[in-house]
Amino acid sequence: MFLGKISSDNNKILLNVLDSNRCDGIDGLIRNLYPQDNGHHRLFSTQRESSFIMLDLLFFLLSDLGFCSLNEISQCWKTLEFIKYLLKSKLITFIVDVCKYHHAEISHYAAQVLSTPTVTTERYYIDKLCHRHLQDGIKTEVGSGWLLYGSFYYVSMQFNVTLKLTDYVMSRSSPDMVPIGCHRYDDRHISYYRNHVNSTMTLHDKMRMAVVNMVKYVQNSSLIPKELQQEVKGQFISISPSVMSHCLRFLCYHHIDEIINRQQALRDLYSTVKGNTLITTNTLSNSIAILGVCFEIADDKNTAYQCYGEALQCDSLICATAEARRSNLLTC
Structure with a gap:
C-alpha cells in the first residue's frame, strides 16, 4: 500500500488511501490494500464476498502481534481486563470478534506464565486458573488452543488425554486451511476460505471452519514438553x-x-x-x-x-x- 517515509513528494499516495477509507469505508481501504490487478478478485462472485474475505485475510495477516512479550501473569490479566472493558462498549460485530480473538490468544499466554505451585492448596488453585485460561483459549480456531490443552495434560503425564486431543485437532485440520500470520495468502488459501465460510458467519465461526494458528510457547513456558524446554x-x-x-x-x-x-x-x-x-x-x-x-x-x-x-x-x-x-x- 505505502512504503517509505512520508514527504511532500509522496504524501498524496497516503492521502488518497486515507480519503478512500473516509469516503468508501472498509471497501475503499481494501481496494488500496488488494488492487484489482492482483488476480484475487476473479475468485469472488460478488464485491460483497470480496470485501468480507479480504477484510478477514487482512486481520489474519496482521493479528500475530507478538503478545509473547507478556511474560508476567499480571501483564496478561491487565490486558485481559482491558479487552473485557472494550467488549462492553458499543462496537461493530467485527471489532467485537477481534477482541474476543485476542482475549483467547492472551489466555494462551496467561496459562503458561502462572507461578509454579509449592504446596497442594496452591497446586489446586493454580491448576484451576490454568484450566480457566485454557478453556478461554480454545475459543478461536481449531488448532493452537486445543494443542496447548494437550500440552497441559502431557506435562501432567495424562498421555491418553493428550492423544485424544491431538486426534481431535488432526480430524478438524486440512492442509489448505488459512494459517494466521502467513506472509502471503495465495489463491489456494482464498479458495478454501471462500468455500467454507460466508458473510453471515461470525469471525469466530469462520476461524473454526477454515483457519489455523501456530502453537506459541512463551519464554520459560510451564506447558511445553520437557523435551523441548x-x-x-x-x-x-x-x-x-x-x-x-x-x-x-x-x-x-x-x-x-x-x-x-x-x-x-x-x-x-x-x-x-x-x-x-x-x-x-x-x-x-x-x-x-x-x-x-x-x-x-x-x-x-x-x-x-x-x-x-x-x-x-x-x-x-x-x-x-x-x-x-x-x-x-x-x-x-
Whole structure:
C-alpha cells in the first residue's frame, strides 16, 4: 500500500488511501490494500464476498502481534481486563470478534506464565486458573488452543488425554486451511476460505471452519514438553499445529512404551515436515529442529544431526537451539 517515509513528494499516495477509507469505508481501504490487478478478485462472485474475505485475510495477516512479550501473569490479566472493558462498549460485530480473538490468544499466554505451585492448596488453585485460561483459549480456531490443552495434560503425564486431543485437532485440520500470520495468502488459501465460510458467519465461526494458528510457547513456558524446554530458555517459540500434533503423539507413545505407534508417529512427523504441511516460512526451521529432537529421542543420532543442520540452513527465522543441539550430538 505505502512504503517509505512520508514527504511532500509522496504524501498524496497516503492521502488518497486515507480519503478512500473516509469516503468508501472498509471497501475503499481494501481496494488500496488488494488492487484489482492482483488476480484475487476473479475468485469472488460478488464485491460483497470480496470485501468480507479480504477484510478477514487482512486481520489474519496482521493479528500475530507478538503478545509473547507478556511474560508476567499480571501483564496478561491487565490486558485481559482491558479487552473485557472494550467488549462492553458499543462496537461493530467485527471489532467485537477481534477482541474476543485476542482475549483467547492472551489466555494462551496467561496459562503458561502462572507461578509454579509449592504446596497442594496452591497446586489446586493454580491448576484451576490454568484450566480457566485454557478453556478461554480454545475459543478461536481449531488448532493452537486445543494443542496447548494437550500440552497441559502431557506435562501432567495424562498421555491418553493428550492423544485424544491431538486426534481431535488432526480430524478438524486440512492442509489448505488459512494459517494466521502467513506472509502471503495465495489463491489456494482464498479458495478454501471462500468455500467454507460466508458473510453471515461470525469471525469466530469462520476461524473454526477454515483457519489455523501456530502453537506459541512463551519464554520459560510451564506447558511445553520437557523435551523441548531448551527451546523456550530466553525466547518464545512458534510451532506449526500439524508438527506439534505429531510431536506430542510421538512423545506420548514414547512414554507409554508403544513402540509401533511411536515409529508411526515419527514417520507422520517426518512426512509433515518434509511436505511442509501447514508450516509457515517463520516456523520451518523450528519444525525441522523439533523433528531432529524426536529422532534423537528415538536414538537415531545421524538423522537428528542432519535435521539440526537443515534447520540452520533455512532462509527465514532460524531455530535458536539448532546449533547447540547439533554440537551436543558431537560430544555424546
